[in-house]
Amino acid sequence: MIPVALLSTPAIVLIVVLVVLVAALAFLTFWGNKQQKKAETAQQQIEAAAQPMTMLVIDKKKMKLTESGLPKIVIDSTxxxxxxxxxxxxxAKIGPRIMTLIADEKVYDLIPVRQEVKAMVSGMYILSVKSLRGPALTAPPKVGFFQRMKNKISGK
Incomplete structure (x- = not known):
């Protein structure tokens, strides 16, 4: 062990910074593992409660939770x-009722508007979607920023 008196001030600062970084990294690893386990258990509960439903999709949008038209209880619990x-x-129209649902990010692009689909729904959350009639559902190709600008310039 080197006596502290022989170390220079920049070396002491460097050691302190390294100790703080190692402690922060250890904390983030522990906390991240804990959050990942929570997410996995929540996903298992959602999948266990899922049930198939046939629905006619009326409209789909990405909007703020407060403007979405979801029940007040859902917004307050968020x-x-x-x-x-x-x-x-x-x-979507499910049976005689028109309902507002939240879609999974992976499924959102697959959902066709004004078509009937068979979906796995857990509460108000759409987990997966299958086509009821017609061809299988495929996501439209993503258009990049530069391609959008080219299309705007060329008038497409």
Missing amino acids: PKLYRRSKVPIVK
Whole structure:
């Protein structure tokens, strides 16, 4: 061990910074593993409660949670940080009722508008979608920023 008196001030600062960084990394690893386990258990509960439904999709949009038309209880139970974030909202007719549902990000692009689909729904959350009639559902290809600008310039 080197006596502290022999170390220079920059070396002491460097050691302190390294110790703080290692402690922060250890904390983030522990906290991240804990959050990942929570997410996995929540996903398992959602999948266990899922049930198939046939629905006619009326409209789909990405909108703020507060403007989505979801029940007040859902909005109040959401953390304030996430209320202003945009979520994929789907309005669909399920049986005689028109309902507002939240779609999974992976499924949102697959949902066709004004078509009947068979979906796995857990509460108000759409987990997966299959085509009821016609061809299988495929997501439209993503158009990049530069391609959009080219299309705008060329008038397409």
